[in-house]
Amino acid sequence: MESGIDLQGSAIQLLVDLGVPTPIAKVLWLPLPMALMLVVATVGVLIAVWLERKIAAAVQQRYGPEYAGPLGVLQPIADGLKLLFKEDIIPNLADPWLFTIGPAIVVIPVFLSYLIVPFGQNLVVTDLGIGAFLWISLSSITPIGLLMSGYASNNKYALIGGLRAAAQSISYEIPLALSVLAVIMMSNSLSTIDIVNQQANHGILGWNIWRQPVGFIIFWISALAETERLPFDLPEAEEELVAGYQTEYTGMKFALFYLGSYVNLVLSALLFSVFYLGGWSFPVPVDTLANWLGVSPALPWVQVLTASIGITMVLVKTYLLVFIAILLRWTTPRVRIDQLLNLGWKFLLPVALANLLITAALKLAFPVAFGG
Amino acid sequence: MTLAEGTQLVSFGVLTLTTIVAALGVVLLENIVYSAFLLGGVFISIAGMYLLLNADFVAAAQILVYVGAVNVLILFAIMLVNKREPLAPLKNGWIRRGLTALVCFGLFALLGVVSISTPWSVLPEAPNVGDTALRLGQHFFSDFLLPFELASVLLLIAMIGAIVLARREFVTSSAVDGDDNLIFRLPERPREPIAPEPVESK
Numbered sequence: 001m002e003s004g005i006d007l008q009g010s011a012i013q014l015l016v017d018l019g020v021p022t023p024i025a026k027v028l029w030l031p032l033p034m035a036l037m038l039v040v041a042t043v044g045v046l047i048a049v050w051l052e053r054k055i056a057a058a059v060q061q062r063y064g065p066e067y068a069g070p071l072g073v074l075q076p077i078a079d080g081l082k083l084l085f086k087e088d089i090i091p092n093l094a095d096p097w098l099f100t101i102g103p104a105i106v107v108i109p110v111f112l113s114y115l116i117v118p119f120g121q122n123l124v125v126t127d128l129g130i131g132a133f134l135w136i137s138l139s140s141i142t143p144i145g146l147l148m149s150g151y152a153s154n155n156k157y158a159l160i161g162g163l164r165a166a167a168q169s170i171s172y173e174i175p176l177a178l179s180v181l182a183v184i185m186m187s188n189s190l191s192t193i194d195i196v197n198q199q200a201n202h203g204i205l206g207w208n209i210w211r212q213p214v215g216f217i218i219f220w221i222s223a224l225a226e227t228e229r230l231p232f233d234l235p236e237a238e239e240e241l242v243a244g245y246q247t248e249y250t251g252m253k254f255a256l257f258y259l260g261s262y263v264n265l266v267l268s269a270l271l272f273s274v275f276y277l278g279g280w281s282f283p284v285p286v287d288t289l290a291n292w293l294g295v296s297p298a299l300p301w302v303q304v305l306t307a308s309i310g311i312t313m314v315l316v317k318t319y320l321l322v323f324i325a326i327l328l329r330w331t332t333p334r335v336r337i338d339q340l341l342n343l344g345w346k347f348l349l350p351v352a353l354a355n356l357l358i359t360a361a362l363k364l365a366f367p368v369a370f371g372g
Numbered sequence: 373m374t375l376a377e378g379t380q381l382v383s384f385g386v387l388t389l390t391t392i393v394a395a396l397g398v399v400l401l402e403n404i405v406y407s408a409f410l411l412g413g414v415f416i417s418i419a420g421m422y423l424l425l426n427a428d429f430v431a432a433a434q435i436l437v438y439v440g441a442v443n444v445l446i447l448f449a450i451m452l453v454n455k456r457e458p459l460a461p462l463k464n465g466w467i468r469r470g471l472t473a474l475v476c477f478g479l480f481a482l483l484g485v486v487s488i489s490t491p492w493s494v495l496p497e498a499p500n501v502g503d504t505a506l507r508l509g510q511h512f513f514s515d516f517l518l519p520f521e522l523a524s525v526l527l528l529i530a531m532i533g534a535i536v537l538a539r540r541e542f543v544t545s546s547a548v549d550g551d552d553n554l555i556f557r558l559p560e561r562p563r564e565p566i567a568p569e570p571v572e573s574k
Contacts, residue, residue, distance in 0.1 A: 027375060098409065129503050130428050137432040140440025144412050147447050151405060163451060166444055173440070190505055 005123050008033075033125045035115045040171075044318075045262040049076040051319070052326050059330040091248050095152040101283055103151030103249070103256035109138040110264045117270050118192050118195035120280050120310040131192040132184055135271065136177050139226060143169045146235070149257075153248040161244025164337065165235035168225055172232075175221035178352035179215040182359040183208055183275045186371040187251040192271075196279030198371055199360055204283040209276045209371060214355045216276045216349055220321075223268040225344070227261060231331040265325060266318065273317035280310030384424055391417040408450055412443040429504040 015025035057064025065072030118124035143166035150162015189200035236244035422431035
């Protein structure tokens with residue numbers, strides 16, 4: 001498999017040619033992918049918020065935001081600016097330290113997880129050997145932040161919301177990890193790049209969604225529960241808990257929670273597309289297409305085209321999933337807390353375990369199709 | 373000194389400092405909630421140490437198990453009990469504290485002497501083990517098979533114990549008799565009412 005475009009190598013080479021010493025060129029390159037990923041995550045959230053508002057309006061037969069920019073696309077920026085200028089209130093009897101640290105602990109692991117999201121063979125911040133496992137372990141830090149902000153608010157709704165959020169996130173982490181484990185078993189690697197490459201051979205037919213029909217449903221349900229989207233948004237159930245752990249928050253601290261939840265949604269959709277929908281691969285393999293058209297895949301302009309198609313495919317798949325999540329949010333009722341925990345522990349966990357065992361058996365029996 | 377070495381040195385210093393400060397906070401702070409949160413900080417700092425030692429899988433497992441499970445469970449226990457009761461000061465409490473400090477310092481001194489006097493066989497250069505998850509798996513299923521399986525049996529025992537402890541019979545004898553004013557209550561813990569109890573009518 002050809003490596004595609006090597007941005008890092010080219011950029012460092014360019015700087016060296018300009019007369020910069022090699023070590024300094026490397027240092028100059030280091031922060032660029034990270035900053036770019038932060039920008040990608042934030043812009044992704046702005047788009048997701050705009051989609052949320054527009055689709056919610058369409059579901060409810062309204063127009064939705066209309067005046068801020070064409071079709072209201074600037075509305076999320078207006079929302080953000082509004083939150084930026086609001087007064088930052090810390091309630092009188094709240095614990096100021098924990099109250100301030102809580103939102104940060106919720107948001108930082110989510111942004112860190114973008115380290116492993118690949119947009120192409122080399123278009124990733126770092127190709128870690130423990131990629132998928134890093135995401136799972138980072139997402140287990142979030143409940144601590146939720147408990148912290150729920151406790152520090154000194155408000156019973158906030159405390160109950162925080163406890164609910166933590167309980168929910170712990171219960172659904174296990175089926176999530178087990179469904180990811182089945183995918184990892186088929187690709188023999190924890191690295192997200194290897195997981196995509198393992199699906200890349202037969203176009204759309206090679207994607208894991210066909211080999212993991214149960215696994216992807218478990219993953220999607222658990223991901224919705226982890227991101228606290230309806231039908232699993234119990235931690236902030238308005239009718240019962242005002243806004244759950246966010247009740248006492250205003251201004252930028254509230255914005256952090258808001259941002260964090262949407263970043264997490266987009267991240268889950270991105271990883272769903274990586275684990276089950278072939279990541280950056282086109283429904284027909286790009287190399288095959290190039291052969292049909294009679295051009296060599298090694299030509300520079302073909303490589304640029306391939307990379308652009310890859311990024312576009314990742315984004316198309318991701319926002320298709322975000323669209324499904326939003327549509328689910330505005331069409332399904334909320335489950336009760338006992339139904340939520342029963343679904344997680346008594347249904348999803350055994351099914352995920354059985355799925356793992358069956359995948360292992362199939363891997364032994366048909367090593368050709370299941371990555372032996 | 374290259375950039376990587378400098379980064380490692382600075383990270384090592386920062387991690388050492390956070391580990392020690394957070395661990396002291398866990399022991400010395402009065403508020404048990406702060407202690408629990410700082411314990412999470414200790415675990416994360418130690419995960420950072422593992423990262424510095426090239427043990428990336430162990431670092432991620434440390435975060436998943438200790439921060440994501442153990443620490444969250446501790447926090448849950450604290451917040452569900454949530455009994456803010458000022459403890460009565462003990463008579464001659466300083467003797468206990470002094471004795472504790474003495475024992476702890478003795479242990480620390482012992483461990484320090486052992487770690488300094490042991491002739492560690494230090495490799496001149498860290499070997500590149502490649503995929504750490506792969507190597508761990510190979511060791512778990514060859515030369516470390518028995519400890520690995522024993523640890524899983526231990527976890528199984530703990531789980532069965534927890535289930536036995538948590539299982540309670542909720543249906544009291546009055547439910548069998550058909551009493552209408554039945555209140556389901558856990559036998560062990562009488563609850564304190566949050567609001568003044570409503571007047572019982574009928």
